[in-house]
Amino acid sequence: MDVLIGENGVVPRPRSKLPVICAAVLGGFTLLCAWLLDSDRFIEKVVIMIFCFIAETCIHSMCLFAEEWLFHAKQRYHGRISSIFQSCFRTHALLGLCVIFLMLMLSGVSISHDQWSTMAIMCAVYLLLKSLGILGPAPVEISEICEVRKMNVAHGLAWSFYFGYLKFMLPDLQKKVTRYTATGERLSSPRLHILLPLNAAVPSKPEEEDTNVVFYNNLPELELDRAGVRKRSYKNSIYKISGQNNEIYHCVLEYATPLETLYKMSHESNAEFGERERKQQVLLFYRTLSQILENSLECRNHYRLVLLNDEHTGDPHYLSREIIQHLQQQNGEIYMDPVQELPQDRAVHPVPEEGPMRNFYAAVGGPISEEPLSSIPTLMFSEPRSLRSEPVETTDDYIQQNPRGF
Structure with missing residues (x-):
């Protein structure tokens, strides 16, 4: 799962069984006192x-x-x-x-x-x-029941966002990035950066929040037949992010559109949805979406969730700083690529033996390679041999008498 910078202090963890344990302990202690009386x-x-x-x-x-x-x-x-x-x-x-x-x-x-x-x-x-x-039930108990049974508004929005968009868009993202970079362009990250502001305010253009985030280009479109609409078009936008030291980054980013629903619900009197509930639902939406995407093998490593704090008033370049911080964090991540065959000019040599085994190979005339081991790991396979082989003498007296006899 992507580790969000500073998320431990913002995103609530699932509730534990501490109230049940405390109630059981206090109940048992009270029964003991009643029995003594x-x-x-x-x-x-x-x-x-x-x-x-x-x-x-x-x-x-x-x-x-x-x-x-x-x-x-x-x-x-x-x-x-x-x-x-x-x-x-x-x-x-x-x-x-x-x-x-x-x-x-x-x-x-x-x-x-x-x-x-x-x-x-x-x-x-x-x-x-x-x-x-x-x-x-207390409000805390109602909240726990809704979270455990996936009955919150955030749960429905997260699953809808996944099945209605991310499930088929993220697996196709790598192909679109490959087609885009084949034209000579480059990206600072091949992932889709999904922005989730805590206040659920989703602007139409990121430039409205930060002038250092500017629209640059669009990735190739994805066309699918969805819900009766033939060749419905899905596209992702590339933005140019300027840093404080004049560094330039290019990445694919967009806001999580379901958050706009939460924002409008909090401004609708009939919804009975206040700002406090809205923030809780945004955090629950983030946690639920993180779990869904992490458990999806086809979406893993193709996204990045960026949780934006709404307490940054007065900082006009907060958005660009957060995105750049996530991009720099990704540079230190290790990707597990499939094993590839090495070219012929980059042969891998065995590790030279040290200590007594080195003297042993020298005594029997075996070659000792002094070349360094290749830094690229590979799988070493031996020639197939029968499991029923002839016994080999390995005693010390036999080796001294026949130093090359095996």
Whole structure:
């Protein structure tokens, strides 16, 4: 994956299981304290409380089932009661309720009138607090659910950007770059640089953001039949970037067009999409797109994601500096090219032996090459030989008597 300069301080990491671990530890510690305070009927109380909590969940699921069955059965579930049941009830909760109920009945535990009254009050209070939204998930929990289940706006935009454009455009980029450089032109990088501003403001022309980034040329077009449009044209633009020391770079770059959707949503009142949510979605869009492209073998090493910080007001050449920094970082990267055969005039010699093995080869009259080893790695193959070969004497006495006998 491309390592973005300074991305660790900007792009959020996926959430861990720390809240679950902390809750489990605190729950276990609280149960231990309760057991120390009253160990006589501790097991019985725990079982009754678990039964009560599961019963509350099942009663709330019945309320959800009533809504879905009465008003949404045909439109959402095509009249299938089983689908409604699976959507409203948790299977493990129903199983747990049955198991604990059987345990209470078979163990002979007698539940007093006060205990039944307490359980009824707990269920009622739970339903009231649930209906008022007090026991609802916290915003952090909602965000985690959306990220884990890929339900955010950014997830859909990233996948749409990949399938609708990058998946077929990036594999063809190398061919277009080769055709372009065959005309005598050159590029500082063969990759497509995708610009992702944090504020999601996508200008029509990069020159509007930085006068040091100027349009230079277009790569050869790619024509495909897409969604009923015959020979739809896709093109990439080459820009000339001027540095502070008058150095000139040429690279293929463009803004991530889905970010324009996020920007317009944040300015639409009906979308209920504020600036804070917009920035979070941009960062999530970057992280999701990075994972998608990294896992795509056909797109790997053909792109570069450039995340642009929107807190650079007052710097008119921020964009050119960021692009040049990424171009310079790419100069130190190593590309794994396929193994090629070496020309005849660049033969590879074996490494000369040192120490006792050198003296041994000298004793038996073997040649010792003093020429340096070629710096280009290659694969060495020996002549095919049978696995059933004759035994060879290698003892020291035999070697001294027959120094050239093998």
